[in-house]
Amino acid sequence: MKGLFKSKPRTPVDMVRQTRDLLIYADRSPDSRESKREEKMAELCKNIRELKSILYGNSESEPVSEACAQLTQEFFRENTLRLLITCLPKLNLEARKDATQVVANLQRQQVxxxxxxxxxLEANLDLMDILIAGYENTDMALHYGAMLRECIRHQTVARHVLESEHMKKFYDYIQLPNFDIAADAAATFKELLTRHKSTVAEFLSKNYDWFFAEYNSKLLESTNYITRRQAIKV
Known part of the structure; x- marks a missing residue:
């Protein structure tokens, strides 16, 4: 008899909705009972892992395009991406890695x-502020940096970052004492300056003087050998 009452398998849409609800809980419930919170956070981490499995497939099956499309559509129908980005510091390390891969994959999914x-992202460009500021947080820098590079695959997003005050911050991020974070910032900086050639040309035509003055003085003429190497690679 027990088999007759098995719960139906969750659809990709169900999983996104449940993940969204759990993210809302994580975002708003810092003072809830510890045991309940742990249970909810464990469920959230499991859900993110399952979303990743749908998008990337697993050892037993390839991703199914229809399931990926349903997941993607639901993910961007409401603010699930925003919630995932803002709640990332509250997740454990494995869930952060999974979430980073989910966000990366979603940038390429066509519906x-x-x-x-x-x-x-064009309607939520302020999310780039969170991702870029992540370079100032040692625990989050590499996760947010990886997400940022995937987001600037979209030309409108790259243009927004290039034209923002954030561009000047990259000169500082590339000089950070933490090698991994500095290298990640350099990789993002390079991506911004090479991916969308027409946008970059437009940016440089308007900002040539200050951009190269900073580039030369802070990076190429840096006393730090690693920083100089990073600058030459760009």
Whole structure:
């Protein structure tokens, strides 16, 4: 008899909705009972792992395009991406890695031949502020940096970052004493300056003087050998 009452397997849409609810809980419930919170956070981490499995497949099966499309559509229908980014510091290390891979994959998922991540980010460009500021947090820098590089695959996002005050911060981030974070910032800086050639050309035509003055004085003429190497690679 027990088999008759098995719960139906969750659809990708169900999983995104449940993940969103758990993220809302994580975002708003710092003072809830410890045991309940631990249980909810464990469930959230498990859900993120399952979302990753749908998008990337696993050892037993390849990703199914229809499931990926449903997941992607639901993910960007509401603010799940924003919640995932803002709640990332509250997740454990493995869940952060999974979340980073989920965000990366979603940037490439097409629904009806459209990259809906691009549309969402164009309407939520302030998320780039969070990702870029992540370089100032040792625990979050590499996760947010990886997400940022995937987001700037979209030309509108790259243009926003190039034209923002954040560009000047990269000169400081590339000189950070933590080698891994400095290298990650340099990789993002390079991506910004090489991926979308027409946007970069437009940016440099407007900002040539200050950009190269900073580039030369802070990076190419740095007393730090590693910083100089990073600058030459760009």
């Amino acid at each position: 009806h031949s459209r990259l809906i991540a691009s549309d969402y």
